[in-house]
Amino acid sequence: MAGEIDFGDVLGAAEEGSAERLTLYIPSQDRNGVAFDPGPWIEDALKLLSSIGGGATAMPPADGAWLDLERQTLVREKVVLVYTFIDPERLEEKLSELRRYLHRLGRETGQGEVVCEFQGVLFKIRDYDQ
Amino acid sequence: MLAEALGAAESVPLPSGPDTPPGFVALRQEVAKALRSTGGRPGLPDAERRKIPVTDTVWRAVSEAAKEMSKAGFHPSPAQVASVILEIAVRDMPGLVRRAEHALRASAGSKEREVSLG
Numbered sequence: 392m393a394g395e396i397d398f399g400d401v402l403g404a405a406e407e408g409s410a411e412r413l414t415l416y417i418p419s420q421d422r423n424g425v426a427f428d429p430g431p432w433i434e435d436a437l438k439l440l441s442s443i444g445g446g447a448t449a450m451p452p453a454d455g456a457w458l459d460l461e462r463q464t465l466v467r468e469k470v471v472l473v474y475t476f477i478d479p480e481r482l483e484e485k486l487s488e489l490r491r492y493l494h495r496l497g498r499e500t501g502q503g504e505v506v507c508e509f510q511g512v513l514f515k516i517r518d519y520d521q
Numbered sequence: 522m523l524a525e526a527l528g529a530a531e532s533v534p535l536p537s538g539p540d541t542p543p544g545f546v547a548l549r550q551e552v553a554k555a556l557r558s559t560g561g562r563p564g565l566p567d568a569e570r571r572k573i574p575v576t577d578t579v580w581r582a583v584s585e586a587a588k589e590m591s592k593a594g595f596h597p598s599p600a601q602v603a604s605v606i607l608e609i610a611v612r613d614m615p616g617l618v619r620r621a622e623h624a625l626r627a628s629a630g631s632k633e634r635e636v637s638l639g
Binding site for chain 1: 530531534535
């Protein structure tokens with residue numbers, strides 16, 4: 392019928408595409424503006440997201456800002472977005488590991504807030520598991 | 522559910538939708554796939570007409586989308602486009618329920634009209 396195109400078929404795709412993107416935001420400064428090396432965190436994020444979606448991508452650093460409402464200060468820093476298109480079953484299996492990673496990121500790098508984005512919703516984590 | 526699983530203090534719906542070119546193309550394909558002809562005008566098989574309240578703004582957007590999609594041999598009605606959008610939305614239920622709740626809380630008193638979808 393007019394207008395119907397199966398992109399997967401046209402491209403010769405091996406499997407059905409995924410439309411659900413999970414994105415982690417990796418900071419480079421703590422809430423006091425002190426810089427740290429985000430490299431190991433980016434590596435861990437790539438490994439974790441690849442286990443969820445079969446592969447992952449880290450974008451070049453972007454200019455980021457976070458408003459610390461408690462202190463009324465704006466933290467400016469470089470942020471790296473790492474994303475994957477998820478396999479729903481694998482995401483369910485890896486949810487605890489994803490939580491552990493995000494809470495560890497927030498705790499060990501002194502973040503006021505850690506965020507991730509999924510299905511058009513931004514999740515903000517402020518109270519970290521011990 | 523994801524908010525609880527991650528221990529999130531807050532979850533914020535982000536603007537998205539079929540107003541970006543890739544989203545509109547995907548919607549057009551879904552509508553084309555859904556409409557099937559049994560001899561007359563292509564319709565949505567297994568669909569029953571039901572009344573659903575829709576704001577004027579939403580109806581205008583859906584009507585525009587139907588007009589944009591139309592070309593030789595393919596003329597979906599606004600109601601058919603709305604029906605397919607709803608079907609796609611139901612597939613993405615968890616995120617949509619959250620957004621719908623936010624929208625309903627914010628939109629009390631907005632002008633609505635009832636349309637039949639089918």
